[in-house]
Amino acid sequence: xxxxxxxxxxxxxxxxxxxxxxxxxxxxxxxxxxxxxxxxxxxxxxxxxxxxxxxxxxxxxxxxxxxxxxxxxxxxxxxxxxxxxxxxxxxxxxxxxxxxxxxxxxxxxxxxxxxxxxxxxxxxxxxxxxxxxxxxxxxxxxxxxxxxxxxxxxxxxxxxxxxxxxxxxxxxxxxxxxxxxxxxxxxxxxxxxxxxxxxxxxxxxxxxxxxxxxxxxxxxxxxxxxxxxxxxxxxxxxxxxxxxxxxxxxxxxxxxxxxxxxxxxxxxxxxxxxxxxxxxxxxxxxxxxxxxxxxxxxxxxxxxxxxxxxxxxxxxxxxxxxxxxxxxxxxxxxxxxxxxxxxxxxxxxxxxxxxxxxxxxxxxxxxxxxxxxxxxxxxxxxxxxxxxxxxxxxxxxxxxxxxxxxxxxxxxxxxxxxxxx
Numbered sequence: 001x002x003x004x005x006x007x008x009x010x011x012x013x014x015x016x017x018x019x020x021x022x023x024x025x026x027x028x029x030x031x032x033x034x035x036x037x038x039x040x041x042x043x044x045x046x047x048x049x050x051x052x053x054x055x056x057x058x059x060x061x062x063x064x065x066x067x068x069x070x071x072x073x074x075x076x077x078x079x080x081x082x083x084x085x086x087x088x089x090x091x092x093x094x095x096x097x098x099x100x101x102x103x104x105x106x107x108x109x110x111x112x113x114x115x116x117x118x119x120x121x122x123x124x125x126x127x128x129x130x131x132x133x134x135x136x137x138x139x140x141x142x143x144x145x146x147x148x149x150x151x152x153x154x155x156x157x158x159x160x161x162x163x164x165x166x167x168x169x170x171x172x173x174x175x176x177x178x179x180x181x182x183x184x185x186x187x188x189x190x191x192x193x194x195x196x197x198x199x200x201x202x203x204x205x206x207x208x209x210x211x212x213x214x215x216x217x218x219x220x221x222x223x224x225x226x227x228x229x230x231x232x233x234x235x236x237x238x239x240x241x242x243x244x245x246x247x248x249x250x251x252x253x254x255x256x257x258x259x260x261x262x263x264x265x266x267x268x269x270x271x272x273x274x275x276x277x278x279x280x281x282x283x284x285x286x287x288x289x290x291x292x293x294x295x296x297x298x299x300x301x302x303x304x305x306x307x308x309x310x311x312x313x314x315x316x317x318x319x320x321x322x323x324x325x326x327x328x329x330x331x332x333x334x335x336x337x338x339x340x341x342x343x344x345x346x347x348x349x350x351x352x353x354x355x356x357x358x359x360x361x362x363x364x365x366x367x368x369x370x371x372x373x374x375x376x377x378x379x380x381x382x383x384x385x386x387x388x389x390x391x392x393x394x395x396x397x398x399x400x401x402x403x404x405x406x407x408x409x410x411x412x413x414x415x416x417x418x419x420x421x
Contacts, residue, residue, distance in 0.1 A: 022194040022259040022289065023178050024127065026158040032114035037106040039165060041066045042075035048117060050153055050185030053266035054097070055229050064115045064157050068100040068223070070179055079103045079165065079203065081224045083242060085235025095230040097265075099179040099193040100249070102223035103165045103203025111162030111174055118154040122361045126322055128154075129360075131182050133292045133408045135190055138255045138262050138273040149190075151182040164214040165203035173199040173214050177249070183266075193225070193261040195250035215247065222246060227263070227270050236263070236270035256280070257289060281409055282315075286334055290325050294409055297335050299402045304381040307341045307403035308357070316407025318343030320356040321384060321392075327366050330404060331390030341403035344382035346374070346394065354382065367392045 026032055035043055043064045051058040054072070063075040072095040078088070081101040088094050106113060120128050128151050135149040161174040176196040183189035200214030201223045210217030219242035226237035240246045250259045254272050264271040281287050281294035288295060294316075302310065304318075311317050320343045321327050331337065347353035351374060354362055368386050372379065372394035379394035383401055386393035395401075 021196060022257065023158065023176070023196050024156055024180055024194065026114050026116075026156060026160070026178065028114070030116070032116045032156075032158070035064055035066070035106075035113040035115065037109065037112075038066055039105045039107055040077040040079055041106075042071075042077050043115065046115070046117065046155070048153065048155065049119065050183065052155070052181055052183045053187070053189040054227070055234055055270070056266065056268045062155065064113060065096075066104050066106060066113065066162075068102050068104055068159060068177075069096045069098045070155070070157055070181070071096040080221065081242075083220065084224055084226045084228045084237035085232055086228065087230055087232035093230050094228055096228050097179060097181065097191060098224060098226055098228065100159070100175065100177050100195075100198070100223050100225060102175075102201065103205075103208070103221070104159065104162050104175075105165040105203070106162055112160045113158070113162065114160060115155070115157040118156060120152050123363060126360060128182075130290075130292045131180070131190075131192070134192065134255070134262060135182075135188075137292075137409050139264060139271075140274075149188055150184055151190075152185050153183060155179075155181040164200050165205065166212070166214070167205050175200060181265075187266065189265040191227075191263045191265055193249075193263075195259040195261075198247050198250045201244070201247050216244065219243065225249065225261075227265070234269070260289075282407075285407070287409065288326065288329050290323070290329075291406075292409070294407050295319060295330070295334060295404055297340070297402065297404045299338060301400035301402060302341075303400055304341050304345075304397040304403075307401075308343070311343075311403070311405035311407075314405055314407065316405045317357055319404045319406035320344065320358050320360055321366075322356065322360050322364055324364065324366075327364070327384070327390050331385060335385060335389075335402065335404060337385050337389040338402045339383050339385050341381065341383050341401050343406070345397070346372075346380040348380075351377075365392065366390055 046062045048060040051060050059072050061073050063071045065077055067079050069076055074093045076094055076096050131151055132149055158178040160176050163174050175198050178194040180192040202208050202210035202214055202217035202221050204210045208217040208221035222242045223246045224241040228235045254261050285294040285296045308318050343357040344354050347355050368391040379396055381397035383395050384392050
């Protein structure tokens with residue numbers, strides 16, 4: 001069934017104090033492969049160890065293509081972005097996922113395309129939990145039927161500062177966007193499209209009639225966003241496709257976070273979150289996109305156990321500090337650099353080990369010099385902002401300090417909560 005979706009676009013429903021990127025980590029430093037540059041290039045087959053389910057089909061072979069498309073089973077290098085759904089011929093399959101199907105040209109150093117397969121492991125579990133929170137909140141209505149989504153692998157593809165084809169002069173605008181495909185390998189699969197910056201929509205050629213800066217042009221030549229099964233019948237395309245409004249993908253969303261879009265793939269038809277469901281933080285809480293979580297600072301001094309109980313009564317727990325970005329956030333304006341309890345304690349069976357109350361892996365730490373020192377053999381709780389913002393200290397759990405709580409965003413059918421526009 002052909003479907004051109006007319007999703008209601010809305011701005012963020014969160015109080016945001018921390019500059020954030022919607023992109024997941026990418027680049028060669030995190031293990032990405034770099035695609036060869038070109039105008040109509042493609043990768044060799046990317047074989048997944050588990051299935052992704054899309055349009056009800058279990059698939060595991062993909063190609064990344066210059067044109068903003070991740071194709072299924074076969075390469076798909078066609079640069080002219082057709083309206084979805086479409087078919088070409090049995091000899092040219094067109095089954096694909098398109099975060100931004102357009103006439104991209106990376107030749108001559110005009111941008112990079114990165115990709116990597118990520119299997120779930122201890123060292124990246126935080127990233128899977130982050131996606132899990134997104135999925136559970138965005139598809140709040142189906143979580144009443146299914147248990148919490150637990151992804152087992154991701155395919156992350158990033159088009160970084162890529163430009164458009166131009167017959168007239170060198171293109172001078174770039175787009176940065178990303179597709180994250182995640183699945184449990186058996187039942188559920190999702191796509192997350194992240195748009196950091198979109199400044200052009202169309203390759204420049206006589207047929208496209210686009211402006212020299214890569215904007216405007218004929219609808220058929222302008223970028224398309226969606227999913228194509230390749231039979232000319234099944235497909236899903238955002239209604240901004242082929243219009244000037246597709247340039248606003250980095251400012252709009254279907255889950256309330258500008259630049260982020262999420263879709264469920266595994267059913268016979270692609271599904272977007274319900275337009276009546278809104279994901280939000282409670283009033284007084286602050287959203288941190290990189291963790292997809294809400295935070296509230298209490299400048300009321302309590303001991304560590306009292307602080308933990310207070311957070312649990314609020315529906316969360318004492319905040320964990322598992323990444324440098326999260327540490328910087330908690331050290332910043334939300335706490336004002338005040339000494340603050342967070343959610344970690346010393347392992348009672350081994351005093352050299354520390355544990356987050358959420359059982360997240362202990363990979364990151366930011367101890368002040370000569371800490372933790374377990375002074376008096378009794379400093380078993382963790383506070384941050386010790387001497388300087390962001391530095392950690394072990395301290396007596398019975399001491400009274402400010403504290404910070406963390407909880408996942410809630411999803412409901414109301415429009416309450418903190419809003420920003």
